[in-house]
């Protein structure tokens with residue numbers, strides 16, 4: 107495949123029926139590209155995303171129901187792809203603790219399968235890989251202050267900039283290990299075999315089409331529960347902080363990776379909303395209460411394994427190298443997701459609406 111053909115050949119999105127994959131695929135399809143979504147539909151609810159993509163984009167979308175553990179299938183599909191975005195994964199820390207073998211096979215073996223398929227393809231399409239902030243571990247050495255609403259680093263520089271790529275890798279949990287291992291393989295395939303690869307170590311992404319549940323996708327999960335009048339369980343004290351990034355901004359970053367591949371190749375970048383979009387769980391619950399008109403009901407439970415008390419990305423390196431900047435701030439993004447969920451997602455029954463309206467048992 108020539109460089110020109112690369113630009114017109116279909117884009118392969120593994121995990122393309124998932125939350126982020128659907129948003130990425132929709133953008134590519136809307137721009138006139140052909141997209142191959144490879145997904146095994148193992149995440150509950152994602153079949154609806156696929157139906158939505160099909161209804162909007164028809165024939166430009168090709169769906170391959172398959173698994174990244176199937177090397178022969180990847181060889182076939184990669185052979186036709188002009189570029190690859192690798193999103194398919196076992197995505198939850200909790201599930202990885204229950205079944206580390208399955209987590210390993212999907213996240214690490216599946217990524218190696220994909221890299222080998224790319225290496226074996228004559229045209230070697232470029233690859234963007236979705237890694238995670240979990241590669242930096244629990245960050246227990248970061249000194250924090252409790253402001254009453256959130257944790258903040260004592261170090262003003264860290265508070266102002268967030269955590270950079272110079273943090274030592276420290277894989278926690280089987281999920282951290284499998285994604286972190288995959289992250290390192292993806293970088294090494296640029297070094298050892300000259301592939302065009304970029305790694306984004308992503309913080310919390312949120313937005314439409316997210317099938318958020320207690321194990322992954324907490325902003326959507328909180329909103330879905332609140333809209334349904336059901337309680338949210340807070341693990342830990344709720345002061346933990348994340349820099350949330352609206353999915354459309356992430357899609358911009360993916361496309362910047364593709365467009366700036368010669369500059370970015372072989373590098374890993376932290377990707378999130380940055381200090382300007384750092385929020386604690388309690389602050390998000392408060393915002394949800396403003397949107398729904400009632401404070402969500404909250405139940406409390408112990409901290410979960412490996413949960414970081416504070417994670418905020420320093421996206422300075424990616425901004426400098428690509429010109430990217432997020433455009434949707436946390437308030438606006440949560441409002442958009444709330445509106446989307448109300449319109450398209452949550453079947454708010456009369457009884458639930460009443461329960462939400464009551465809201466008096468909120469903690």
Ligand SMILES: NC(=O)c1ccc[n+]([C@@H]2O[C@H](COP(=O)([O-])OP(=O)(O)OC[C@H]3O[C@@H](n4cnc5c(N)ncnc54)[C@H](O)[C@@H]3O)[C@@H](O)[C@H]2O)c1
Nearest residue numbers: 121124125126145146147148149173174194195236308311
């Ligand atoms: N959402 C976030 O906040 C976040 C943060 C950091 C990293 N990530 C990474 O981004 C990627 C996408 O996450 P998401 O939030 O869209 O999750 P998601 O669960 O919505 O999407 C993942 C998709 O992969 C599919 N899948 C799972 N196992 C598969 C397999 N063996 N073969 C083929 N398909 C398979 C699922 O059916 C699902 O559609 C994942 O790699 C995840 O680890 C996400």
